[in-house]
Amino acid sequence: MLEIYAKAAGNVVGRESELKAILAAMDAGKHILLEGPPGTSKSTLLRSIAREADIPFFILEGNIDLTPAKLVGHFNPAKVMADNYQPDYFEKGPLTKAMESGGILYIEEFNRMPADVSNVLITPMEEGEMHIPRYGTVKAIRPFTVISAQNPYDDVGTVRVSRAFMDRICLIKMDYQSEEEEQGIVRQKTGCSDQNTVFQAVRMVRKTREHPDIKLGASVRAAIDLVDIYSSLQKLDSRSKEDFLTAARMAMTNKIWLNEITSRTPDEIIEDIWDSLKVQFKGNGKSELPAGSDDTSENKWDVENQEDLKKKKSVM
Numbered sequence: 001m002l003e004i005y006a007k008a009a010g011n012v013v014g015r016e017s018e019l020k021a022i023l024a025a026m027d028a029g030k031h032i033l034l035e036g037p038p039g040t041s042k043s044t045l046l047r048s049i050a051r052e053a054d055i056p057f058f059i060l061e062g063n064i065d066l067t068p069a070k071l072v073g074h075f076n077p078a079k080v081m082a083d084n085y086q087p088d089y090f091e092k093g094p095l096t097k098a099m100e101s102g103g104i105l106y107i108e109e110f111n112r113m114p115a116d117v118s119n120v121l122i123t124p125m126e127e128g129e130m131h132i133p134r135y136g137t138v139k140a141i142r143p144f145t146v147i148s149a150q151n152p153y154d155d156v157g158t159v160r161v162s163r164a165f166m167d168r169i170c171l172i173k174m175d176y177q178s179e180e181e182e183q184g185i186v187r188q189k190t191g192c193s194d195q196n197t198v199f200q201a202v203r204m205v206r207k208t209r210e211h212p213d214i215k216l217g218a219s220v221r222a223a224i225d226l227v228d229i230y231s232s233l234q235k236l237d238s239r240s241k242e243d244f245l246t247a248a249r250m251a252m253t254n255k256i257w258l259n260e261i262t263s264r265t266p267d268e269i270i271e272d273i274w275d276s277l278k279v280q281f282k283g284n285g286k287s288e289l290p291a292g293s294d295d296t297s298e299n300k301w302d303v304e305n306q307e308d309l310k311k312k313k314s315v316m
Contacts, residue, residue: 007052014181031146036174039219056103058094062113085134102141110148182220190227201226207273216257225251
């Protein structure tokens with residue numbers, strides 16, 4: 001498990017405590033509910049674990065159209081009509097595949113699933129097996145793990161998760177990461193070497209999370225989009241401030257959730273945030289960072305992260 005942790009940690013910016021918690025739960029045979037807003041590296045973390053541990057990974061989107069048959073599987077109607085029910089004619093769903101292969105079943109937006117679908121998971125999670133009529137009993141191979149995710153701030157189109165399900169899982173809460181870690185994520189995803197642009201994009205996104213007119217702010221994905229769009233706009237002209245605001249509108253207005261009582265538009269709020277920050281921004285790699293900030297292409301987090309990885313490898 002230590003080797004998997006070291007390898008997975010090298011692929012993800014931060015999230016050391018959450019990574020340890022997930023690996024510990026899986027090792028103990030427990031199932032997990034990840035609770036946090038969008039863009040908090042839930043799927044990234046799980047994909048890294050599955051890849052480094054060589055565990056099959058099945059992902060499922062929870063929504064009102066999901067049925068037990070889509071989760072478990074179903075018999076092919078044409079083959080059944082031609083030759084009756086045969087186990088070979090059963091087309092396995094992600095739950096059955098995950099159980100038989102000892103994989104991870106990752107369910108996004110879990111609290112959007114109908115109750116009858118989520119209840120199907122209870123026996124496999126509790127007993128490690130599931131009976132499918134005319135197919136037989138499916139027994140789970142370790143480390144079969146159900147990992148669900150939900151956004152605690154979203155109350156539109158969601159359903160209440162049953163106590164029976166909550167009683168069979170372990171809860172891991174994932175909030176937004178630190179500013180330095182989010183800068184590291186943006187640099188990793190965009191390849192941008194200009195720390196000033198990265199700093200400004202992350203700072204704008206983080207401001208949306210504390211703005212009084214915004215119920216739920218933007219995730220780090222907005223900062224990634226902002227940097228990518230801004231970098232492309234700079235290839236066409238050099239109007240740095242105008243281009244940055246244009247990129248911010250494109251990247252952020254559809255990613256924030258306004259309070260119901262506000263009369264302002266997303267564009268107005270993004271402009272408001274920009275007005276409070278643009279005095280620091282000179283553009284073309286000349287942003288003025290606040291005192292004490294690292295203005296090199298790699299900040300303090302990257303240096304410390306590399307040192308941590310060296311220590312982990314030396315321990316192994």
